[in-house]
Amino acid sequence: MAYNLELSGVCKTYPGGHFSLNDVTFSVPKGTIVGLVGENGAGKTTMIGCILGTTRRDAGEIRIFGQEMTDADTALREQIGVVYDGDNFPGHLCAGQLADIMRGLYTSWDDAAFDAFLSRFSLPREQKIKAYSRGMGMKLALSAALAHHPKLLILDEATGGLDPVMREELLDVFLEFVQDEEHSILLSSHITSDLERVADYIVFVHRGRVILTAAKDELRYNYAVLRCRKSDFARIDARDILAYRERDFQTDVLVADGRAAGRKYGDIAADHPSLDEIMLLLIKGERA
Numbered sequence: 001m002a003y004n005l006e007l008s009g010v011c012k013t014y015p016g017g018h019f020s021l022n023d024v025t026f027s028v029p030k031g032t033i034v035g036l037v038g039e040n041g042a043g044k045t046t047m048i049g050c051i052l053g054t055t056r057r058d059a060g061e062i063r064i065f066g067q068e069m070t071d072a073d074t075a076l077r078e079q080i081g082v083v084y085d086g087d088n089f090p091g092h093l094c095a096g097q098l099a100d101i102m103r104g105l106y107t108s109w110d111d112a113a114f115d116a117f118l119s120r121f122s123l124p125r126e127q128k129i130k131a132y133s134r135g136m137g138m139k140l141a142l143s144a145a146l147a148h149h150p151k152l153l154i155l156d157e158a159t160g161g162l163d164p165v166m167r168e169e170l171l172d173v174f175l176e177f178v179q180d181e182e183h184s185i186l187l188s189s190h191i192t193s194d195l196e197r198v199a200d201y202i203v204f205v206h207r208g209r210v211i212l213t214a215a216k217d218e219l220r221y222n223y224a225v226l227r228c229r230k231s232d233f234a235r236i237d238a239r240d241i242l243a244y245r246e247r248d249f250q251t252d253v254l255v256a257d258g259r260a261a262g263r264k265y266g267d268i269a270a271d272h273p274s275l276d277e278i279m280l281l282l283i284k285g286e287r288a
Contacts, residue, residue: 003027003063004152004184010050010060012208021046021208024060028152028201031181033174035195035216036188037279038205044188045085047205048156051186052082064152078108081145085157088141091130095123095140099147106148117143121169135166142170146177153177153185159194167191171198192275196220202275206283212242219278224258227269236265243285254281 005028013020021043028034036044049055051062053071062068069076089098095118103109118125121139123132132140138158145153153174159167175198177183189195195202195216202219204212214223228236233244233251240261242254255261258270273281 002030004030004065004182005051005186006061006063007047007051008061008063010047010062011058012046012050012055013058019043019046019208021050021057024208024210026203026210026213028184028186030184031178032200033178033185033187033198034201034203035199036186036203036205037190037192037195037275039279039283040190042205043208044205045156046208048154048186048188051154052080078106078148079151081148081150081153083138083141083145083153083155083158085160088137089129089144091128093129094127095125095129095143098129098140098144102144102147108148110147110149113149114143114147117146135162138162138170139166142173146173151183153183153187155185155187155189157188157190159189159191167194174198192279196275204279204282211282212278219275220272222257222259223273223278224255224261224270225273225277225281226253226255226261226265227271228253232265232268236268238288240264241288243281243287245281245285252277252281252285254278254285 008025010024011021024047036047038044046055050057053069064076065079099111099114103111121143123136123140129137129140142158159170171194174185174187178185187195187199199216201213201215203210226236228251230251233253236253240255242256244251244253254273258272262270
């Protein structure tokens with residue numbers, strides 16, 4: 001399998017020791033969307049900063065298109081499109097002025113592609129960006145990110161705070177982008193329904209660590225949650241338990257192979273969990 005992005009053993013510690021990335025390892029294959037999911041403060045934005053070189057890592061290796069990227073690698077940076085949560089551009093600019101600036105930054109900048117996205121998203125070219133709604137601002141940022149024809153898109157909460165119609169529109173663009181099998185997306189989001197729709201792989205992050213990486217279809221079709229009474233829970237082999245969480249009258253047990261668990265513990269009710277429930281069990285639950 002070929003990759004557009006690979007992280008291996010990445011570590012970052014901040015002064016005071018309040019937060020650190022610990023041995024972060026995952027990859028983004030070509031032609032895929034990888035969802036980076038975790039609670040606020042889990043370390044997703046710090047990981048993205050390390051990837052882009054805006055945050056200096058303490059250890060580990062990051063390879064983009066098979067090579068380490070340095071500050072001088074402008075050609076490599078041209079192949080990366082980035083959209084951040086929040087304000088991506090100065091509010092006093094309009095889209096036309098933004099295009100003038102981006103044209104000077106990217107040798108591969110494509111005015112026709114940018115104008116096509118402005119038209120598709122119904123974005124006024126001469127209106128000041130500060131007058132845009134949040135959704136319009138995210139659409140403009142995505143238009144600018146795509147207009148220089150990147151191979152890798154890195155999106156930090158790009159759909160956060162948008163209404164369902166706008167999110168659907170952006171998700172369609174993401175899916176179109178990875179139709180080219182040389183392209184990939186790393187999509188950081190806490191909206192797991194978006195990831196359930198478009199992601200191929202999910203990376204769960206908690207307190208600066210990757211706690212699980214799996215194909216979305218594996219999570220959807222293979223993982224299961226056993227709904228146990230106390231007497232049921234006592235029968236479950238600890239080796240089958242990824243995480244468990246005690247509730248008022250039952251214990252929920254996350255297992256990686258629901259079919260095998262069904263054969264082994266056939267009288268215990270089992271459900272296919274959502275990404276939200278998997279994340280809650282991994283973060284709030286306990287290990288056997």
